[in-house]
Amino acid sequence: MPEFKDFKVEVLALYEAKKSRNELDDLLANPSPANLRDYCLIKLSEEPPPTDIEVFQKFFNPFKKKENIEVAIKTFNTGSLRALQKFILGQTQKPDDLLVKLLSILVDYQPRPFQYGKENTQTKPEELDDKGIRAVEGDQKDEDDLRSEETNQEGSEISIIEDFSKEEEETKGNSSGGDIPKPKDPETGDIDLLDEENRSTKKRKVALGGLTIVIITSFVGLIYPKKNCMCWDGDKFVAVYCQDKTQRNQIVGLDKDKLAFFRRITQPDTLGLKDVGHVWYSKIDNEVEFFTQPGLHPIKVDRSLKIATEHIIENHAGPKKKATKQIIETLADVE
Known part of the structure; x- marks a missing residue:
């Protein structure tokens, strides 16, 4: 049941x-x-x-x-x-x-x-088979039939392997034309000795060629190194050689994202409430700077940038910043 x-x-x-x-x-x-x-x-x-x-x-x-x-x-x-x-x-x-x-x-x-x-x-x-899939009716076979098929299959596989081995041996025997004797060692009469030497010579040539390519590649890399580092130039990061000693700012590993998108906003007076939450700032020695991405300050690397709030934008950017800039320029002209 x-x-x-x-x-x-x-x-x-x-x-x-x-x-x-x-x-x-x-x-x-x-x-x-x-x-x-x-x-x-x-x-x-x-x-x-x-x-x-x-x-x-x-x-x-x-x-x-x-x-x-x-x-x-x-x-x-x-x-x-x-x-x-x-x-x-x-x-x-x-x-x-x-x-x-x-x-x-x-x-x-x-x-x-x-x-x-x-x-x-x-x-x-x-x-059910081991995958949980049932056999289709009409395709099911009893155990004797399955054993018979397995035996026949194994016999066929053995026969195929034997035939293949025979063909392989015949191919090896006829590969040199059948009539041309293989080279022998003049002293011992060993067959294939010269062939073995030729193969060894080819291997040495291949290894030497590979080593030559490695040496040339390394040499070119030393003469023409890639710019795998970057440093801050005041407004943005620029790619430099890692061993460059002429840069006054710290050289760091190349970051393609920062290289392409990290910028100091040089005109903060253009910022407004629309930029709240979309720009970042630092305040060091009462000087406020704005940047396009979060992270560490590019020079004061021990200081993290903070996201700009409405208060920061209103007091250090936008129209107020523009007015302050105009006052400073006016005073400079008077002097």
């Missing part, structure tokens, strides 16, 4: 089998709660048999509060479908019986519904 646990195994195995063969609808192959609800609507639209309707009714509208099953599914809380999702994903070992029956509808398991006392399963659990 079949048990429900066997039915559960078969339903889940059929899901995995169809998924591996790309036979599932995309909604079911990606079983999010919302996708499962939408796929249930699709199955309902296919005019399922009364037994399927009964399962839908029990799951989505058990107390018949909705006018019909379609409305019940459309308004169903998708969070309640997480249990079905977990069952499909193998995250629960003891799903509710109704969940199993619902999945059997979605994967079109036959025969359904499960009934005690009848042969429900499509194949027995022991007929």
Whole structure:
């Protein structure tokens, strides 16, 4: 007599089998709660048999509060479908019986519904392979046939290997034309000695060629080194040689992002409230500077830049900064 646990195994195995063969609808192959609800609507639209309707009714509208099953599914809380999702994903070992029956509808398991006392399963659990995929009827073979096939296959493989070995030996024997004797050592008469020396010579030449390329590459690198470092030039970072001794500011490793985008804002009077939260600043010795990216101060590397607030923009940038700049320029002209 079949048990429900066997039915559960078969339903889940059929899901995995169809998924591996790309036979599932995309909604079911990606079983999010919302996708499962939408796929249930699709199955309902296919005019399922009364037994399927009964399962839908029990799951989505058990107390018949909705006018019909379609409305019940459309308004169903998708969070309640997480249990079905977990069952499909193998995250629960003891799903509710109704969940199993619902999945059997979605994967079109036959025969359904499960009934005690009848042969429900499509194949027995022991007929599942190690991947959980059932064998297709008509393709199953008894053990004697399988053993016979394995024996024949092994015999064929051995025969193929033997034939290949013979062909390889014949090819080696005929590779030099068959009539031309291979070179021998004049003293010992050993065959292939000269060939071995030729191979060794070729290996030495290849190794020497590779070493030459490495030496030339290293030499060129010493003469024409790449600019793999950078330093601050007052407004931005510039690429420099790592061994450059002429730079007055600290030389650091090349950062392509900072090299391209980190800038000091030289006209803070153009900043406004629109820039709040989008620029950064430092205040060192009562001098405020603005920058386009966060990080450390390019010269005072022990100081971190802070994001500019509305207060900072209003008091140290924008129109106020412009007015201060004009006053300073006016005083300079007077002097």
